Amino acid sequence: QVQLAESGGGLVQAGGSLRLSCAASGRTFSNYAVGWFRQAPGKEREFVAAIRWSGASTLYADSVKGRFTISRDNAKNTAYLQMNSLKPEDTALYYCAAKRPLATAQNIGPNYDYWGQGTQVTVSS
Numbered sequence: 134q135v136q137l138a139e140s141g142g143g144l145v146q147a148g149g150s151l152r153l154s155c156a157a158s159g160r161t162f163s164n165y166a167v168g169w170f171r172q173a174p175g176k177e178r179e180f181v182a183a184i185r186w187s188g189a190s191t192l193y194a195d196s197v198k199g200r201f202t203i204s205r206d207n208a209k210n211t212a213y214l215q216m217n218s219l220k221p222e223d224t225a226l227y228y229c230a231a232k233r234p235l236a237t238a239q240n241i242g243p244n245y246d247y248w249g250q251g252t253q254v255t256v257s258s
Contacts, residue, residue, distance in 0.1 A: 134159045134160060134247070135157055135158070135159040135160050135162065135165060135231045135246070135247040136157065136158045136159050136247070137155055137156070137157055137229050137230070137231060137247055137248065137249035138155070138156045138157075138158075138249055138250070139153060139154065139155050139227065139228065139229050139249045139250065139251060139252040140153070140154050140156070140252055141153040141154050141252060142227060142252030142253045142254045143253075143254070143255070144255045144256075144257065145219055145254075145255070145256055145257070146256070146257050147219060147220055147221055147256055147257065147258050148218060148219065149219050149256070150215070150216060150217045150218075150219065151216045151219065151254060152213055152214070152215045152216070153169070153213065153214040153216065153227055153229075153252060153254070154211055154212070154213055155167060155169075155211060155212040155213070155214075155229030155249060156210060156211050157210045157211065157212070157231065158210065162207060162210040162231070163186055163207035164186055164233070164234060165186060165231040165232055165233060165234070165246075165247075166183060166184065166185050166186055166231070166232040166233075166234060166239055167183065167184050167203075167205060167212040167229060167230070167231055167232075168180065168181075168182065168183040168184075168229070168230045168231075168232060168239055168240070168242075168245055169181040169182045169183070169203060169212075169214045169227060169228070169229055169230075170227070170228045170229075170230060170242055171223075171225035171226065171227045171228070171254075172225055172226050172228070172251075173222075173224060173225040173226075176225075178228075178242055179194065180194050180239075180240040180241070180242070181193070181194055181197055181201065181214070181227070182194065182197065182201055182202075182203040182214060183203065183232075183239035183240060184203045184204065184205055184212065185234075185239075186207075186234055188204065188205050188207075191203050192239050192240060194240070196222075197216075197223075200216065200217050200218045200219075201214060201215065201216050201217070202214070202215040202217075203215075212229060214227070214229075216254070219254075219256045220256060221256045221257065221258045222256075223254060223256050224254060224255050224256050225253075225254060226251040226252070226253050226254075227251060227252050227253075227254050228248055228249055228250075228251045229248075229249045230242070230245035230246075230247060230248045230249070231245060231246060231247040232244055232245045232246055233246055
């Protein structure tokens with residue numbers, strides 16, 4: 134089992150920045166890929182970014198490419214999502230998730246094995 138806990142969400146003005154953290158406990162965190170997903174009210178959950186266990190490979194949704202950066206520190210069992218140039222349309226509940234190192238797509242939610250409870254990000258215009 135891997136337990137995940139997100140933090141760092143909040144209210145920010147458009148153009149501002151936030152850094153989300155995803156703290157992991159339980160099984161060896163470094164064995165897992167990590168993804169960030171988000172869900173806005175009335176919308177389906179969507180992929181935001183993912184990073185492989187080594188941190189050597191990352192993947193981003195087109196909507197956040199160039200603005201968001203995913204990273205991880207396996208020594209601290211923590212992954213991060215740095216969000217810059219935030220827009221009102223980034224408002225959502227943000228979740229981190231962990232995926233076993235299988236050859237499955239990183240941008241598909243059901244491929245992930247463990248999920249956190251989410252942290253709210255609200256961007257005002």
